[in-house]
Amino acid sequence: MKKWILGIVLALTLCLTGCQSVQKEANTQDTWNKIASKKQVVIGLDDSFVPMGFEKKNGQLTGYDIDLAKAVFKQYGIKVSFQTIDWSMNVTELRNGTIDLLWNGYSITPERQKKVAFSKPYLRNRQVLVVKKDSDISSFKQMKNYELGMQTGSTAEQWYETKQDVLHAKKTVLYDTISNSFLDLNAGRIQGILLDEVYADYYIAHMAKSSEYKVIQNDRVPMDLFAVGMRKGDKTLRQKVNQGLAKLQKNGQLRKLNEKWFGRNNSWLGK
Template identity: 25%
Template sequence: MKKKMMALITTLSIALSMTACAGSQASNDNSQSSNETQESDVSYIKDKGTLIVGITDFAPMDYKDDSGQWIGFDADMAKKVAESLGVEVEFVEIDWDNKILELENKSIDVVWNGMTLTSEVTSAMECTNAYLNNAQVVVVPAADADKYKSVEDLSGLSFAVESGSAGEQAAVDNGLTYTALTSQADAVMEVAAGTSDACIIDLLMAGAMVGEGTSYDGLTHTIELTTEEYGIGCRKGSDLAAYINDQLKAYYDDGSMEEVAKNYGVQEAIIAQ
């Protein structure tokens, strides 16, 4: 009798143990499935009624007109995408070093500001296809331009760069001495003021900010240190990047992308979508 009782208890214990394991496994599977299922960013943006765009003051991509409104190639394209979503657009100036954190915290929905597609960016964000070509160039006083024909000529100069930018990386890669500042615009002002010998900024920005007919006609750009491509950054795993890709292709195909680009002189930099 005792043997039968012990056998019954053992059988019940095994059965309960297997049930518990199965329940735990199911719970783990459900938890994993829940973690893998991400909220649609497109739906999230539509529901809240606003596309929040993280930017810096960066002509000709994002900058303010005389009335204080954000304009520029990127700003105008972001407005078109917001309109296609049926939402308002809001531009928020961010610290470029914190762009990934701003996305993850949902302080912004997208980084749309002439962002170079570096390995760091593409590994931390869901990025769109490249849409503009660019380069990192050296800006110096026009009177000194003939002195600088190669990277070797730059040795000993003090540079200003935007912190966390492709320009800063170019300075590092070429062993240049530099000071990191908040924005590319600040870097240009350093050179104009004589506080730095030179700066490294985006070619598209240099075309809009320095040289004849600009606010910095005493400066010019010389050596191209890198060639690169711009992309738009969304939260990792976000469906917004694919949505923007579709919209950019439509704007490229119907010619409206080129129309906007011509307003800011960047039409030659457009990449076919």
């Protein structure tokens, strides 16, 4: 009986060691030659992050990062395959070699930098306040006299709960969608909306009356910088992504993509 149990323990130990070895190898390899040979790169994403990468009603993936990734790898004659993943397991999927890149509004943080390598940042994001253009509101502080809308469970709601010294509204109203918050803003039932800058720019740029709104920023709100995440061993792939982004900036394609999705050129590349 003891020998049988010992055999099982030994087998499990060997299996675990083998899995860790495969994961470590995948994380340290430079896979560019393999990608170039197959002419395909696999990008992991969360397909619900509007406007970076999301699924339309017909099931087709679209978004700023979708267009940007395709434009970068088109320069190398490489097809991009997008794979929806459990975003909470994104680093594991990357290390296992299931995907080659994380490209979906992926913020650079000190904690993530311990686990993955990043491209140069290409886009900025932060919490902003959207109000009607004819409103007297011009700063975060003025919201203390007005009602503020936010999406339930959003980054904006989480940020607001811990930053009352920066922004404190007379009353907050939570919505299931940002669209509904804009309906109430237009009707005067709330006087401001707190949301991600990328989403605010996207939403306003695609509205029929986009000129009726203004976006207010605050220097006390920290910035998120979006970049492409990859395995630390993929130094050549990182170089190729950075070179591809730089070329898009130089030839004007990056500006056109920004204007298409956000209504303005808000690239962070090279800053």
